[in-house]
Amino acid sequence: MKxxxxxxxxVDSSVAALLLQQAxxxxxxxxxxxxxxxxxxxxCSVSDVDDARRVxxxxxxxxxxxxxxxxxxxxxxxPYVDAHTRGVTPNPCIECNRSVKFAxxxxxxxxxxxxxxxxxxxxxxxxxxxxxxxLERGSDDAKDQSYVVHxxxxxxxxxxMFPVGGMQKVDLRALAASIxxxxxxxxxxQDVCFITSTGGxxxxxxxxxxxxxxxxxxxxxxxLGQVESVELVTIGQPGGGPKRYVLDxxxxxxxxxxxxxxxxxxxxxxxxxxxxIDGAVDGEVLVQCSAHGRALPATVSADGDTIxxxxxxxxxxxxxxxxxxxYDASNTRVLGGGICRRT
Amino acid sequence: MxxxxxxxxxxxxxxxxxxxxxxxxxxxxxxxxxxxxxSGSHRFARRARQAVDEARDTVARVVGCHPNEVVFTxxxxxxxxxxxxxxIARHGGVAVCPAVExxxxxxxxxQLGEPAGERGRVVGVDRFxxxxxxxxxxxxxxxxxxxxVSVMAVNNEVGTITDLAQVARxxxxxxxxxxxxxxxVQSACWLDxxxxxxxxxxxxxxxHKFGGPKGVGVxxxxxxxxxxxxxxxxxxxxxxxxxxHNTAGIVAAAVALDLTDRERVGxxxxxxxxxxxxxxGLEDRLDxxxxxxxxxxxxxxxxxxxxxxxxxxxxxxxxxxxxxxxSAASACASGAMEPSHVLAAMGVDRTTAxxxxxxxxxxxxxxxxxxxxxxxxxxxxxxxRNRATPGTARSAS
Numbered sequence: 001m002k003x004x005x006x007x008x009x010x011v012d013s014s015v016a017a018l019l020l021q022q023a024x025x026x027x028x029x030x031x032x033x034x035x036x037x038x039x040x041x042x043x044c045s046v047s048d049v050d051d052a053r054r055v056x057x058x059x060x061x062x063x064x065x066x067x068x069x070x071x072x073x074x075x076x077x078x079p080y081v082d083a084h085t086r087g088v089t090p091n092p093c094i095e096c097n098r099s100v101k102f103a104x105x106x107x108x109x110x111x112x113x114x115x116x117x118x119x120x121x122x123x124x125x126x127x128x129x130x131x132x133x134x135l136e137r138g139s140d141d142a143k144d145q146s147y148v149v150h151x152x153x154x155x156x157x158x159x160x161m162f163p164v165g166g167m168q169k170v171d172l173r174a175l176a177a178s179i180x181x182x183x184x185x186x187x188x189x190q191d192v193c194f195i196t197s198t199g200g201x202x203x204x205x206x207x208x209x210x211x212x213x214x215x216x217x218x219x220x221x222x223x224l225g226q227v228e229s230v231e232l233v234t235i236g237q238p239g240g241g242p243k244r245y246v247l248d249x250x251x252x253x254x255x256x257x258x259x260x261x262x263x264x265x266x267x268x269x270x271x272x273x274x275x276x277i278d279g280a281v282d283g284e285v286l287v288q289c290s291a292h293g294r295a296l297p298a299t300v301s302a303d304g305d306t307i308x309x310x311x312x313x314x315x316x317x318x319x320x321x322x323x324x325x326x327y328d329a330s331n332t333r334v335l336g337g338g339i340c341r342r343t
Numbered sequence: 344m345x346x347x348x349x350x351x352x353x354x355x356x357x358x359x360x361x362x363x364x365x366x367x368x369x370x371x372x373x374x375x376x377x378x379x380x381x382s383g384s385h386r387f388a389r390r391a392r393q394a395v396d397e398a399r400d401t402v403a404r405v406v407g408c409h410p411n412e413v414v415f416t417x418x419x420x421x422x423x424x425x426x427x428x429x430x431i432a433r434h435g436g437v438a439v440c441p442a443v444e445x446x447x448x449x450x451x452x453x454q455l456g457e458p459a460g461e462r463g464r465v466v467g468v469d470r471f472x473x474x475x476x477x478x479x480x481x482x483x484x485x486x487x488x489x490x491x492v493s494v495m496a497v498n499n500e501v502g503t504i505t506d507l508a509q510v511a512r513x514x515x516x517x518x519x520x521x522x523x524x525x526x527x528v529q530s531a532c533w534l535d536x537x538x539x540x541x542x543x544x545x546x547x548x549x550x551h552k553f554g555g556p557k558g559v560g561v562x563x564x565x566x567x568x569x570x571x572x573x574x575x576x577x578x579x580x581x582x583x584x585x586x587x588h589n590t591a592g593i594v595a596a597a598v599a600l601d602l603t604d605r606e607r608v609g610x611x612x613x614x615x616x617x618x619x620x621x622x623x624g625l626e627d628r629l630d631x632x633x634x635x636x637x638x639x640x641x642x643x644x645x646x647x648x649x650x651x652x653x654x655x656x657x658x659x660x661x662x663x664x665x666x667x668x669x670s671a672a673s674a675c676a677s678g679a680m681e682p683s684h685v686l687a688a689m690g691v692d693r694t695t696a697x698x699x700x701x702x703x704x705x706x707x708x709x710x711x712x713x714x715x716x717x718x719x720x721x722x723x724x725x726x727x728r729n730r731a732t733p734g735t736a737r738s739a740s
Contacts, residue, residue: 033679049678066656067679111730112660 001115002026003161004108006101007056007063009048011183012120012164014055015172018181019163020118021059028114029056029063032105034072034096035194051183058181068104075099077194081208084231087249088321088342091148091291092192098151106159116159121145123334124165125157133157135277135334137327138165147291150325150337151275202232214254216240219247219263230254235319236264247317265314270343271324274305276336285335286327287311289318295327307338352667352712352719356644356705357499357529363554363602363706366595370556373591381588382579391590398597405604406546406563407537414562414583415593419528419549420447421573422562425584426524426545427451427493429570431462434522436490439464439482441474442688443500448493448526449684464489471636472503472689476513483517491522491570496539497529500672500685500701501636502645504534511542522569528552532603532705533611533642544569550596553603554706559592606706614704615643617713621702622646624717629724635691635699644705649691650698653727656680658700661723667716670701 005017007029020027031052049065056063076095083090101119109117122138123146133154138144152160164172176184191197195204205211211229216239218224224240227233233249233256240246240258247264248257274280280302286295287309297312309324318324318340325337353361373394381391395415403410416422427438428451440452442465449465456462464482467475474494483489494510497503507525514523524545527536531553540546540563550559564570568583576585603610618638625632631651641647650658655671659680662669672683686696702716 053678064660065678067681108657111657111727
């Protein structure tokens with residue numbers, strides 16, 4: 001097959017390209033230029049692009065850079081900034097996967113005659129006995145990224161490859177080292193690419209939106225104090241006193257409500273904009289609400305692209321904007337996912 | 344000696360044109376047995392020194408200046424940088440340039456002063472990319488301390504020729520104390536530099552744009568030193584540009600410039616025919632091809648079109664697969680295509696500019712190249728347009 005391998009300059013996508021090549025595919029490496037502003041790795045992440053290009057050269061495959069900066073601004077950065085003004089906590093990496101990697105890049109690949117797009121995500125694509133495609137957790141529990149690629153549907157899965165999803169990270173690094181790939185010992189990226197470790201979220205948002213001071217109140221409405229910027233407060237974070245947590249953020253009223261851990265517990269939540277791997281599912285499932293969170297038992301009922309999740313045991317409130325991903329009872333297969341509604 | 348890769352249809356001469364075989368041959372001795380440092384004091388060094396001096400004479404003859412006015416630098420960008428930052432370092436004040444300059448000028452002007460840009464002024468252009476002379480005059484009138492104005496002779500993206508005699512008249516009248524610099528990097532193959540030089544104080548060239556090697560630039564400083572040097576050290580180039588001479592490169596650059604100058608009139612005529620055939624061929628073959636600048640406003644080797652309904656990033660991939668080398672706009676440090684600042688300044692809307700295609704011809708271009716390019720581009724654009732379904736052919740909104 002002719003495969004476009006998205007190469008970020010990290011070890012996972014380097015090995016993905018290597019495995020594709022070893023499997024006999026015709027591989028072209030592509031690095032996307034997404035962010036033009038400051039980042040921890042320099043303008044346009046030039047050093048990461050250099051790494052990707054040098055790995056491609058070592059493998060003897062072509063390497064290109066596509067500029068999807070406009071798409072990234074429109075579909076990832078602008079919504080990220082906007083969400084904070086509404087007291088919503090988005091996951092920009094998931095939006096990037098949804099709108100850029102598995103949309104814009106996949107469309108470009110299709111246009112240019114490629115059969116599939118591959119990435120270095122730790123997830124696996126399988127096939128049921130009746131020929132339906134499945135999305136499953138990566139083999140390395142600690143590195144599993146099925147949560148961030150949960151939005152793929154059957155048509156997308158058919159044109160997607162995750163070559164390293166079946167590998168343990170330690171083996172993957174060993175493989176990279178065995179052929180002296182320059183990315184073999186490169187640390188994993190941790191954070192949102194457009195937020196620098198020096199400036200952080202505060203400086204990024206501060207350059208783009210005016211922060212509003214807010215009042216901190218308890219559940220009875222008693223004023224407890226002030227916060228400098230309600231836009232930076234996230235539900236569930238500690239604050240407002242010892243053993244107190246943020247229960248709610250109302251950016252319009254500039255109010256932050258705090259309470260005890262018990263006040264934070266909810267029996268259910270509503271999830272919008274659901275996408276399904278292979279059609280809507282009702283009933284008992286496992287539900288994961290953050291990239292490295294545990295999947296917990298719940299019962300779901302679907303209504304169009306909205307679902308209601310009833311926890312088996314009450315759980316801490318999920319911040320609106322977070323992606324909520326459903327897994328089957330065995331905790332291996334992704335069923336679908338969506339975005340936690342503000343309720 | 345054919346230095347072009349066989350089978351390749353190379354239409355990216357404005358990025359770099361193949362070295363002239365004579366230039367390659369001329370540099371060889373200085374890469375091997377004649378290795379002495381031209382600044383040395385022994386007879387071996389004097390041979391190298393003589394080669395640099397003779398190269399300087401040749402460049403001066405083609406440019407139309409005195410040999411003492413020729414400074415060899417490391418590249419065209421260095422020459423541009425030295426002109427602008429050197430002028431501000433020596434004279435203070437403000438630098439002015441049009442918005443379509445190469446980044447080697449534009450980024451310097453935009454970053455001058457504290458805060459960045461405080462000592463730079465960027466002037467608008469007309470729809471062909473020529474500096475707006477009325478706006479230039481107004482900016483010069485409104486800015487009493489302009490020390491340098493930089494206006495390119497030929498635009499590197501769209502090929503537009505600027506009449507520097509006209510520009511000079513405006514600058515001399517509205518800013519009599521200012522230096523006039525021209526980035527003539529894209530001019531050497533197409534224009535008689537002797538007709539440009541008298542109008543300016545400073546002029547930049549780059550050897551690899553006219554069949555010389557990469558890593559050699561020229562800054563002409565008419566009437567002696569006008570700006571402070573950028574590189575300080577051993578005092579080479581009469582203390583205008585320190586650093587050991589790139590003897591081989593300088594010798595080869597002079598050979599290439601001389602050849603280019605001798606063949607210029609004939610090559611202009613030959614390549615204008617091929618270029619016109621290329622543009623006409625694309626217009627006949629495809630709908631929605633717009634010539635960005637009319638042919639009579641630009642140099643003979645430049646074709647620049649905007650192709651509706653496609654993105655040049657995708658088109659260039661297919662051309663590359665078919666062994667056709669072309670370009671769109673300038674690339675950033677990562678290698679990604681940047682939306683063209685030149686087209687934006689000319690008032691071309693962003694969606695149209697996304698379909699930009701630059702095809703530039705040069706001394707190795709043949710009629711067969713042009714024919715093949717029309718075929719391959721035609722087929723590639725058809726393919727992109729046919730495969731693109733609504734929603735995928737997105738504009739960059």
